[in-house]
Amino acid sequence: MTDVLGRAGDMDVSGVSGVSGRLGTYRARDGSAGAPVRIDLDGPHATLVVGKRGYGKSYTLGVLIEELAKTAGVTPVVADPMGAFRTFADVSGFDVVENPRVSAxxxxxxxxxxxxxxxxxxxxxxxxxxxxxxxxxxxxxxxxxxxxxxxxxxxxxxxxxxxxxxxWGVFSPDGLAATDCVASATILDCSVYDDAPMNAVVRAIADDLYRSQVRESVATLPWLVVDEAHAFFDGIAGTALETILTRGRRPGVSFVAATQRPAALPDVAVSQSDLLVAHRLTSRGDREALARARPTYMHGSFADRMSETPGEALVVDDATENVHEIRIRERDVEHGGGSPSASEFANR
Known part of the structure; x- marks a missing residue:
């Protein structure tokens, strides 16, 4: 028996109670690793991952992508505006699409x-x-x-x-469709695009994923994963993302957004998320944005409980109506979201 975030109560991970992914361990009072903790992948979810730069936001996103790719019946479709997930290119079962194009x-x-x-x-x-x-x-x-x-x-x-x-070079008659993206775990590497063409890709794919699920025309449950989500909610992709947030549960479209600037997201992006993974935040505006959208959980002690250690997070779980302190597991695939350093170049 182990806890599965996103579900009420303890769940058997044998598969009888539905599929789940390995997220990490609970953080014990002394800071050591506690019992294993998993995340529900069986039903549709809206998940928000937040945290200031360098504290594990994109790393956590990578862990979720790995677990989704391993799980039968679900498929991650990842909007990668920074090229942080290029390292998946050499991993079996992943399709990294550089400079993705969509039809007009x-x-x-x-x-x-x-x-x-x-x-x-x-x-x-x-x-x-x-x-x-x-x-x-x-x-x-x-x-x-x-x-x-x-x-x-x-x-x-x-x-x-x-x-x-x-x-922009982003439109093509044979551009990507939802059926292409869910054929395998797909990373849409949009790092060469400016905001407008990047938003065009995500708007087109998000709309098509939602329509395809409503028509039941794809044989998997898609999870749309969007890094640096504030850049998309602020552009033309925002309408499609809000549709998935507010209406995606019934047809079975899940959504994962990650940002270091939760204050730049619309309130609905926070309030509609049934799982919130919060790495360290120091900006008052970002903390207030979470408190405004999730007042039940964001009381004064929430910020005090945020760990200063990268890779550790607080998880607000609506299913159990609890806040959990966890440590994210190590990635299977090398993390590509770090920043270069001068010493690395000096030693080449």
Whole structure:
């Protein structure tokens, strides 16, 4: 018998009670490792991992990715904006997609206007909306705009915005779909992209994962894992991520977000998370953001209980309505999220 976070009560890890992943151990009062602790992977969850730089946020995310990849019936799809998970490229069962591309029609007309910073009620925005609604590729959108019977200035503005999107190199007729991403554990390495194209990829994939689950067209339960989540909630991907947060449980889409800036997330990203893994935070704004969204647990002693040791965390578990002190297990795959140092370069 062992505790499984995300479930009520002690659970048998033999599989009878559902699948789970090895997360680490409890932290004993003297700081030593206590009993093993696992995390539920059987049902859908919304998980938030927070912590200041250098205290294990991305490392913990890597542990979750490893456990998801080992578990039958679930598949992680990871949005990696920093290239922190490239080390999975040589691991069997993982597909690391560098510079992922999506099809233009994976974005709704409204999303296209949002992506390009156009008001859909203005002339240029309305034209782009029509082009996205009537064509299925970026080339088709260009052609539609060029042939539209509108003012020359409107065509020019719309063409210029579409040319900008084309320059990102993120749109392709044979771009990734949900079925591609769940064929194996998938890392979407977006590290070469700026915020806008990176958001376009995550918006398209998140929307498609949700729609595919609603249609029951994929034979696995996807877990969308997003590192540096504040960069996506603040962009056009935010709408799709909030949909999964608030409506993903029923069709079976799980979500894991990680950030060192919880204050930059919308309150719903914290309040809708049934598992919160909190590494050390020192910013008052970040602590207040957690307290505002989760007042039941974020009383004064919560911050005091945060460990100063990297790799240790507090877990708020809605299933048991408890706060647990844990130590994250060691990674199986080398961690790629650390920062370089001058001494490393000097010794080469």
């Amino acid at each position: 029609d994976a974005l709704s007309p409204r999303a296209w206007c949002e992506l390009l910073g156009l008001d859909h009620e203005d002339s240029a925005g309305s034209l782009v909306w029509q082009a996205a609604a009537k064509t299925g590729s970026l080339a088709g959108m260009h052609e539609y705009v060029s042939g539209a019977d509108v003012a020359r200035a409107t065509r020019r503005t719309a063409r210029n915005h579409l040319a900008l999107a084309d320059s």
